[in-house]
Amino acid sequence: xxxxxxxxxxxxxxxxxxxxxxxxxxxxxxxxxxxxxxxxxxxxxxxxxxxxxxxxxxxxxxxxxxxxxxxxxxxxxxxxxxxxxxxxxxxxxxxxxxxxxxxxxxxxxxxxxxxxxxxxxxxxxxxxxxxxxxxxxxxxxxxxxxxxxxxxxxxxxxxxxxxxxxxxxxxxxxxxxxxxxxxxxxxxxxxxxxxxxxxxxxxxxxxxxxxxxxxxxxxxxxxxxxxxxxxxxxxxxxxxxxxxxxxxxxxxxxxxxxxxxxxxxxxxxxxxxxxxxxxxxxxxxxxxxxxxxxxxxxxxxxxxxxxxxxxxxxxxxxxxxxxxxx
Amino acid sequence: xxxxxxxxxxxxxxxxxxxxxxxxxxxxxxxxxxxxxxxxxxxxxxxxxxxxxxxxxxxxxxxxxxxxxxxxxxxxxxxxxxxxxxxxxxxxxxxxxxxxxxxxxxxxxxxxxxxxxxxxxxxxxxxxxxxxxxxxxxxxxxxxxxxxxxxxxxxxxxxxxxxxxxxxxxxxxxxxxxxxxxxxxxxxxxxxxxxxxxxxxxxxxxxxxxxxxxxxxxxxxxxxxxxxxxxxxxxxxxxxxxxxxxxxxxxxxxxxxxxxxxxxxxxxxxxxxxxxxxxxxxxxxxxxxxxxxxxxxxxxxxxxxxxxxxxxxxxxxxxxxxxxxxxxxxxxxxxxxxxxx
Numbered sequence: 056x057x058x059x060x061x062x063x064x065x066x067x068x069x070x071x072x073x074x075x076x077x078x079x080x081x082x083x084x085x086x087x088x089x090x091x092x093x094x095x096x097x098x099x100x101x102x103x104x105x106x107x108x109x110x111x112x113x114x115x116x117x118x119x120x121x122x123x124x125x126x127x128x129x130x131x132x133x134x135x136x137x138x139x140x141x142x143x144x145x146x147x148x149x150x151x152x153x154x155x156x157x158x159x160x161x162x163x164x165x166x167x168x169x170x171x172x173x174x175x176x177x178x179x180x181x182x183x184x185x186x187x188x189x190x191x192x193x194x195x196x197x198x199x200x201x202x203x204x205x206x207x208x209x210x211x212x213x214x215x216x217x218x219x220x221x222x223x224x225x226x227x228x229x230x231x232x233x234x235x236x237x238x239x240x241x242x243x244x245x246x247x248x249x250x251x252x253x254x255x256x257x258x259x260x261x262x263x264x265x266x267x268x269x270x271x272x273x274x275x276x277x278x279x280x281x282x283x284x285x286x287x288x289x290x291x292x293x294x295x296x297x298x299x300x301x302x303x304x305x306x307x308x309x310x311x312x313x314x315x316x317x318x319x320x321x322x323x324x325x326x327x328x329x330x331x332x333x334x335x336x337x338x339x340x341x342x343x344x345x346x347x348x349x350x351x352x353x354x355x356x357x358x359x360x361x362x363x364x365x366x367x368x369x370x371x372x373x374x375x376x377x378x379x380x381x
Numbered sequence: 382x383x384x385x386x387x388x389x390x391x392x393x394x395x396x397x398x399x400x401x402x403x404x405x406x407x408x409x410x411x412x413x414x415x416x417x418x419x420x421x422x423x424x425x426x427x428x429x430x431x432x433x434x435x436x437x438x439x440x441x442x443x444x445x446x447x448x449x450x451x452x453x454x455x456x457x458x459x460x461x462x463x464x465x466x467x468x469x470x471x472x473x474x475x476x477x478x479x480x481x482x483x484x485x486x487x488x489x490x491x492x493x494x495x496x497x498x499x500x501x502x503x504x505x506x507x508x509x510x511x512x513x514x515x516x517x518x519x520x521x522x523x524x525x526x527x528x529x530x531x532x533x534x535x536x537x538x539x540x541x542x543x544x545x546x547x548x549x550x551x552x553x554x555x556x557x558x559x560x561x562x563x564x565x566x567x568x569x570x571x572x573x574x575x576x577x578x579x580x581x582x583x584x585x586x587x588x589x590x591x592x593x594x595x596x597x598x599x600x601x602x603x604x605x606x607x608x609x610x611x612x613x614x615x616x617x618x619x620x621x622x623x624x625x626x627x628x629x630x631x632x633x634x635x636x637x638x639x640x641x642x643x644x645x646x647x648x649x650x651x652x653x654x655x656x657x658x659x660x661x662x663x664x665x666x667x668x669x670x671x672x673x674x675x676x677x678x679x680x681x682x683x684x685x686x687x688x689x690x691x692x693x694x695x696x697x698x699x700x701x702x703x704x705x706x707x708x709x710x711x712x713x714x715x716x717x718x719x720x721x722x
Contacts, residue, residue, distance in 0.1 A: 070552050078558075081565055208703035210654050212661045212677050213695035216684045224685050319554040323658055327681070337557055338662055341564060349561045356554035364552070 056372070063368065067361040074357045075350070079120045082346045123350075144354065145347035149340070154351035158333065164234045165332035167244070168324065169317035172252045173310075176259035181306065183260070184267025189294070191272060199264060206261025215254045215327035222250065232328035251328045255321060259313065266309060270302035277301070303374050311367030312360070319356025423715040430711025436704035444508040451505070454488075456498045458505040458671040462487070463496020470496050473686075481689030492679065493687045503693055505671035507701075513583055513666075514652035520591040521652075522645045525598025530637070532599065533606025534629060540603070547596045555593035556655070562589060563664045579670050586665050590652055598644050605640055609633055639716045646709035650702045657698065673698055 107113040114122070122131065126143035133139060133146045144154040187199040222229045229250045235243040274280060275298050283293045320334030329335075333352060340348040414422075424430055443450065451457050463470045469477055469487075474494045476482030481490030481499070489499035532543035566585045567577050609615060610633075618632050653673070659665030660674025661681070668675050673694050680691030 070549055073549055074553055077553075078561075081562065204706065205699075205703060208650075208699055208706055210657070210695075210698065210702075212658060212674075212681070213691075213698065216681055216691055217695070220684055220688055220691075316554065316556075319557060322556055322560065323661065326662060334557075337560060338664075341560055341664060344564065353554065353557055353561060356557050357552055360554060361552050 056369070059372075060365070060369065063365045067358075067365060070361055071354065071358055075124075075354045076120060078350055078353050079123065080116055082350060083116050083119060144351035147340075147345050147348040149343040149345040149348070154348050157336065157348065158351055158355060161331060161333050161336050163236060164330055165318060165320055165325075165334065167234070167237065167248055168251055168255070168321055168330065168332060169314060171248055172255040172259065172321075173314055173317070175252055175256040176263055177310070179256065180260040180263025181267045183264040185271060185294075185299070187264065187268040188271035188275065191275075196268075200268065203261040203264040203268075206257055207265065209258055209261075211254060211258065211321075211323050212327055214257060215251075215324065218250060218254050219328070232330060234330055234332075251324055251330065254327075255324050262309075263306065266306055267302065270305055271298055274298040274301040300374065304371060307370050307374065308367050311363040311370075315360035315363035316356075318359040318363075320352070420715045424711060427711045427714065429707055430715070433704040433707035433711065436700065437708050440507060440701050440704075441511060443504050444511045447501075447504045447508040451501045454501065456487075456501050458497060458502040459669060461495045461497055462491060470494075475683070475686050481687050483689070489693050490689055492690060493683050499690060499693055502671045502676060503697060506673045506676050506694065507697065509583070509666060509671060510653055510656055510673040513587055513656050514649055517587045517590040517594065517652045517656075518645050518649045520587065521594035521648060522598060522641060524591065524595040525644075526602055526637070526641055528595060529599035529602030530606050530629060530633065533603040534610060534625070534633065536607075536610075543599070543603070547600050550593060550596040551600075553593065556658075558593065559586075559589045559659065560662060560664050563659075579666070582666055582670075586656060586659065590655065594648065594652075598641075598648075601640060601644065602637060605637055606633060609636055642716065643709070643713050646705070646712055650705040650709075653705075654698070654702060 104113070123145060125131070126139065126145070128141065130141045131139045131143045131146075139146050139153040139155075142155050144158070146152075147154050147157060150157060183199050183203070187196040190196045218229075219232075223231055230246050232250050233243075233247040235247055237244045275294075277298075279301075280293060280298050283297050284290070288297075318333075320332060320337055322334030322338060324330075325332045325334040326338060333355070337349060337352045339345075340352065456462070463474075469482060469491055470493070471477045476491050476493060478484055478490070481493075483490040487498055487500065489503060491497065492499055492502065528543060532540045563585060566589065567581065570581055571577050615628060615632050618628050623632070656665060657672070657674030657677060660667070660672050661678045663678065666672040666675055668679065676694035677691065677698075680687075680694065684691045
């Protein structure tokens with residue numbers, strides 16, 4: 056297990072290094088010159104060179120990348136802007152703030168959004184899928200299957216506004232989405248995020264219902280389930296400890312991917328509900344051409360995806376003892 | 382809310398009857414059917430599948446015939462009708478009539494503020510979105526198939542390198558990357574502050590979506606080819622001296638059409654929704670190009686005042702995606718009768 060984790064972590068770091076290098080190269084190889092943009096109309100060559108130096112883009116790209124990498128571990132000095140402390144992912148000139156600090160400010164919201172909705176869609180999605188698989192062919196199953204088919208055809212940018220219009224604007228049942236830190240006021244934290252959680256969960260719940268149902272239906276028709284029943288084990292025991300255990304694997308895999316993506320920013324959800332999380336940060340950075348910020352967000356999202364992949368593979372070994380981690 | 386019920390019952394019945402009819406004596410004895418014909422027969426008996434196919438074809442027909450429809454209807458998606466007839470909008474620039482200004486003249490109402498015709502904007506929007514999604518699907522599938530089959534068939538070092546590239550592509554947060562790189566791609570072709578032509582936006586979107594889409598198909602097909610490569614019929618072909626091209630095209634590909642078709646039916650609705658998502662975020666197609674996502678983005682600006690405007694593109698998209706998903710499921714059942722959903 057330990058060896059597995061070390062090996063996969065090194066692999067993940069290599070992938071992150073490559074992803075960040077690609078991102079870096081693509082961003083800074085663009086003909087769009089950030090120095091020109093901030094220099095303005097009356098731009099003398101001398102002041103342009105000064106701005107270049109201040110932005111840290113007066114070196115060849117590989118050298119710039121090296122400085123960027125070094126900054127993550129030892130921090131970096133931006134002349135004319137200030138010092139950027141040790142985990143320095145760069146300096147956002149549009150915000151006049153280190154990238155890492157801004158991301159850390161926005162992260163709690165995105166984490167709340169991701170984990171909150173994950174709790175809802177796991178419980179409801181998997182629960183409904185289990186019931187549907189148990190009541191196969193009955194009314195409940197057909198209803199769950201149809202509802203989940205409809206649910207997975209919905210889009211956040213449509214359902215979100217429907218929910219906002221009816222629940223918040225017309226009926227006033229739910230609060231206008233907002234974010235209050237959990238530590239400040241748990242009640243407000245909950246009520247402010249309830250609508251985004253529900254909307255984000257609708258679509259995911261549908262997918263998990265479909266997945267859990269089809270996996271369970273497949274497992275329930277396996278020979279080992281019949282054998283277990285024939286041995287005289289109770290229906291509940293067979294369902295939970297045999298069939299469900301076999302069905303869990305693919306669900307855990309998809310869950311890991313989904314969670315990684317969500318932490319990288321539920322971009323559209325945050326846009327619909329005007330929540331200032333990582334996703335909205337990236338959209339705003341695009342509008343402001345804030346390349347250092349975009350680079351930071353991209354690397355963070357890639358890190359979330361890569362590390363959740365490791366988490367999934369490790370979880371797999373617990374679920375399915377046939378898989379050996381080497 | 383009554384969700385459309387794609388009940389499982391007719392599916393099961395059709396499956397049985399289809400199998401019966403295949404073996405039943407009344408299907409002319411001695412007449413042999415190709416797997417494609419069998420799949421087509423199974424599909425025709427699947428009522429949900431046929432209905433959803435009709436809906437999907439209807440959408441594509443609208444998209445293709447959009448110029449014709451708008452000619453017959455007498456309006457286009459660009460003219461601001463409110464500037465010709467100010468009585469269409471009220472003092473706050475919202476449609477004067479009820480239900481977003483729906484009337485016999487403007488079937489789906491008129492757009493708030495600018496006063497364009499919603500109906501033609503929607504059909505042209507469907508045209509743009511479906512065109513982009515279709516192109517992205519074709520490119521993604523083609524690249525995915527070529528890379529996947531090549532990696533699986535050649536094996537060895539090629540396979541290893543392709544595998545690692547796929548790993549990297551799949552670990553890149555694609556939505557974020559596309560959002561971040563759309564301005565970069567434009568920067569490569571157009572000087573800053575210049576207007577970006579519509580065709581460039583569309584092409585960039587198609588290429589970016591394909592760039593991150595091919596990897597999963599390639600990985601899937603690579604696995605399939607690895608399995609097929611060791612089968613007897615491939616070995617037999619090799620022994621008889623068939624060229625690699627012949628083995629790939631005549632022995633391997635015919636066995637891969639089913640997964641390829643299934644994957645592309647999954648891709649198309651996904652591309653439609655993400656294309657609209659990018660437009661919604663303001664990084665894909667932009668106003669005044671008619672587009673599904675542009676409409677939703679416009680609708681989002683005044684959904685509290687004029688909800689009807691939001692409803693048309695939103696519902697149309699839900700219907701299309703739902704029908705396409707159902708069609709995909711039916712196609713899967715027809716092509717691969719062993720699979721159980």
